[in-house]
Amino acid sequence: MAAMSGGILFYGDAHGEWRPLLRACEEHRPELVVLLGDCDLKRPLREQLRPVLSAGIRVRWIPGGHDASSPEMYDRLWGDSPEGNLHACWTRVGGCVIAGLGGVFKERVWHPRREAAQAVHPTRRDYMRQLPRGDWWRDGMPLRARDAIFPEDVDALRRVRADVLATHEAPSCHPHGFVGNDMATDAVGAGLVVHGRHHEDAGGYTPSGVAVRGLRRAEVFLLRPGDFM
Numbered sequence: 001m002a003a004m005s006g007g008i009l010f011y012g013d014a015h016g017e018w019r020p021l022l023r024a025c026e027e028h029r030p031e032l033v034v035l036l037g038d039c040d041l042k043r044p045l046r047e048q049l050r051p052v053l054s055a056g057i058r059v060r061w062i063p064g065g066h067d068a069s070s071p072e073m074y075d076r077l078w079g080d081s082p083e084g085n086l087h088a089c090w091t092r093v094g095g096c097v098i099a100g101l102g103g104v105f106k107e108r109v110w111h112p113r114r115e116a117a118q119a120v121h122p123t124r125r126d127y128m129r130q131l132p133r134g135d136w137w138r139d140g141m142p143l144r145a146r147d148a149i150f151p152e153d154v155d156a157l158r159r160v161r162a163d164v165l166a167t168h169e170a171p172s173c174h175p176h177g178f179v180g181n182d183m184a185t186d187a188v189g190a191g192l193v194v195h196g197r198h199h200e201d202a203g204g205y206t207p208s209g210v211a212v213r214g215l216r217r218a219e220v221f222l223l224r225p226g227d228f229m
Contacts, residue, residue, distance in 0.1 A: 006029075006030065006031050006094070006224070006225045007028060007030045007031065007093075007222050007223055007224040007225055007227075008030055008031065008032045008033075008034060008093055008096065008098065008164075008222070008223045009021075009024055009025065009028065009030040009032070009033045009034070009220060009221070009222050009223075010033075010034045010036060010166060010194045010215065010220075010221040010222075010223065011033060011034070011035050011036060011215075011218070011219070011220060011221075012036055012196045012199070012215030012216050012217055012218055012219035012220075012221075013036060013037055013038035013039075013064060013168075013196040013197065013199060013215075013217050013218070014035065014038065014039050014040065014217075014218055015038055015039075015040045015066075015217055015218065016039075016040040016041070016042060017217070017218040018048060018049070018218075020218050020219070020220055021033065021049075021052070021218070021220065022049075022051060022052065024220040024222065025051070025052045025055065025057055026051075026055075028222055029055065029057070030057060030222065031057065031058065031093050031094070032057070032058045032059075032060065032091070032093045032098070033049075033052060033057055033058070033059045033060070034060050034061070034062075034086065034098060034100070034166045034194075035059065035060070035061035035062070036062060036064070036166060036167070036168055036194070036195065036196030036197075036215060037061070037062050037063050037064025037065070037066075037067060037102055037103075037168035037196050037197065038064030038065065038066040038067065038168070038196065038197070039061070039064070039066070039067055039076075039077055040066055040067075040073070041067075041073065041076035041077055042076075043076065044075075044076045044079075044080035044081075045059070045061070045076060045077055045080045045081045045084070046080055046081055047080075058091075059081070059084055060084050060085075060086040060091055060098075060100070061077065061081065061084050061085065061086060061102075062085070062086050062087050062100040062101065062102025062103070062166055062167070062168055063077065063078070063085075063087060063102040063103050063146075063147050063168065064102065064103075064104070064147070064168045064196065064197065065103075065104040065147055065168070065197070067147060068143055068144070068146040068147040070143075071143065074143060074146065078146070085102075086098070086099075086100030086102070086166065087100050087101065087102035087103060087153065088100070088101065088102075088152075088153040088154075088156040088157060089156070090157075090160045090162055090188075094225060096163045096164065096223075097160065097161065097162040097163050097164075098162060098163070098164045098165075098166055099157055099160060099162035099164070099165050099166070099188045099190065100165070100166045100167070101149065101153060101154070101157065101165060101166070101167045101168075101169070101181065101184045102147075102149075102167070102168050103147040103148055103149045103153075103168060103169075104147055104148065104149065104168065104169060104197075105148075105149050105169060105178050105180055106145075106148045106149075107120075108120060108121075108148075109121050109127065109145065109148040109149070109150060110122075110148075110149060110150060110151055110180065111178075112178055112179045112180035112183070113172075113177075113178050113179065113180075114172065114179060115179055116179055116180070116183065117179075119150070119151045121150065122150065122151045122152060123150055123151070123152045124141060124145075124150055124152065127141070127145060127150070128140075128141065149169070149180065153184075154180065154183050154184045154187055155187075157184055157187045157188050158187045158188075160188055161188060161189045162188040162189065162190050163190060163191055163192070164190055164191070164192045164193075164194060164223070165184060165185050165188055165190040165192070165193045165194075166193075166194050166195075167181055167184070167193060167194070167195040167196075168195065168196050168197050169181050169195065169197055170195045170197060170198060170202075170212070170214060171185060171193055171195070171204075171206045171210075171212050172206065172207065173204035173205060173206060173207075173212055174195075174198065174202060174204065174212075174214065176198060181193070181195075181206075182206045182207055182208070185206050185208070185210050186206075186208055186210075190210055191210060191211065192210065192211050192212075192213065192223075193206065193210060193211070193212045193213070194213045194214075194215065194221060195212070195213075195214050195215070196214070196215055198214060199216050199217040200214050200216060201214065201215070201216050201219065202214035
């Protein structure tokens, strides 16, 4: 691979397509890759992205709505790369802080589409409290809820000030977006939101004026050092 040029490379929902990401990493040598969910991995993430990791490029990811669709999908992402999970936490590249909000809003948990709707379950502990033991999976959350967004995830993001928020769901400026995403954006004070899910090269602004960039399926978006320094 060529000499490192730096920057952060965001990758729209892969759905099993990794060739554009591999080509972009070879061309640009970013410091960090952020996967925006719906990976649909056919093999473990570290095996799938071995050329990227072998080049010294860090990989972080947020889950999408497909990544907990089966135990196999879950294990190829969460199980193989738990340290890469950027959901409800953050990382730093040079002078840029990137926070993540992965997963999807679900009516049985929290569904703040056009208003800050009250959550059915504000925390995972609250959700688990109402479940019979037979609904547990691997002594914890059911698989069907592993990709759900809870209000506690947005609360966790209030601990950091981030330059960029990487999300799977879209903010409310998208026709299928969520006010909950706007809340997360404001919680970290981000100046840019990059999201996946809808497979559209879409833009816009949140109600508080934050720029939004939606990515198509398997689309590469490179944020160069000069863009955030």
